[in-house]
Amino acid sequence: MSKKLEIPKKYRFTKQRKAILEVLENANIPIHAEDIYLMLKEKGMDISLSTIYRNLDMLVKEGLVIKSYMMNEDKARFALPDKKNYLVCEKCGKIVIIDNCPFDKFKEELKEVHQFEITGHCIEVYGICPDCQKTNES
Amino acid sequence: MSKKLEIPKKYRFTKQRKAILEVLENANIPIHAEDIYLMLKEKGMDISLSTIYRNLDMLVKEGLVIKSYMMNEDKARFALPDKKNYLVCEKCGKIVIIDNCPFDKFKEELKEVHQFEITGHCIEVYGICPDCQKTNES
């Protein structure tokens, strides 16, 4: 489905970069820079947060990674492009990825109305997840 | 179209709050806290940034204002709910509000697939605006 992530040849293939990419590939929701840091620390890797930020910046610049912020959170989340559309439960914070995003029709309409040449999008939807609908305690 | 903004009665109606709301009502795109600060300063009002942040927090908590972050920007933007869906030009940064968001059909589909009770959404679309399409200099 999603093509394998490749670091452009103009960058060196260091073990830190490799590790960061692996974490992103295994994550199934957008995660924080610090999550990556902690996961790698836990695996016994000695990496610094600034290395993670520097590499995430590079990946975002290259279009390989999507950076986003969730409502009422003030730290960035990072994910591979196929995880950029998500549902968030307002009660428990659970995140569910929306795949097969039916956004393309919408995109056509937008293109005509605003004459923008559309290059990308990011959709964030809020709601109450099935579990939280059951437990009706605020 | 959009209903008049009302501060819930449990809060006092101070001149600072009134001023902040006015700025948000007059803004036609999501703006930064500092934009509000500068606009009010310019009008001769003596207000502090922390008051602005405190009031924006309150407004967001009350659901009267939407907080969002734009890609490659690390400061929050605030807007009335009718301006939460927008197009951003990747070249010049121009922001165009999407109104009559054709998102409702999509919403139904999401509801069925994920069984979330949808309460809100925020769409960010990237592209190249008509002006930047003409001037083909990177």
Place this chain on the structure above:
DNA sequence: CTTCCTGCAAAGAGTTTGCATCAAA
């Protein structure tokens, strides 16, 4: 070898908080 990358520590930027004062109600 050369150049890019990393880790560390310090700096920056945006946002939040404590506290005394002020002003709605």
Place this chain on the structure above:
DNA sequence: TTTGATGCAAACTCTTTGCAGGAAG
């Protein structure tokens, strides 16, 4: 009056940057 709201300055958190040492090619 009473109590919530403000302004100021200091504190915080996330992110970025400078620099010297390290590793990829």
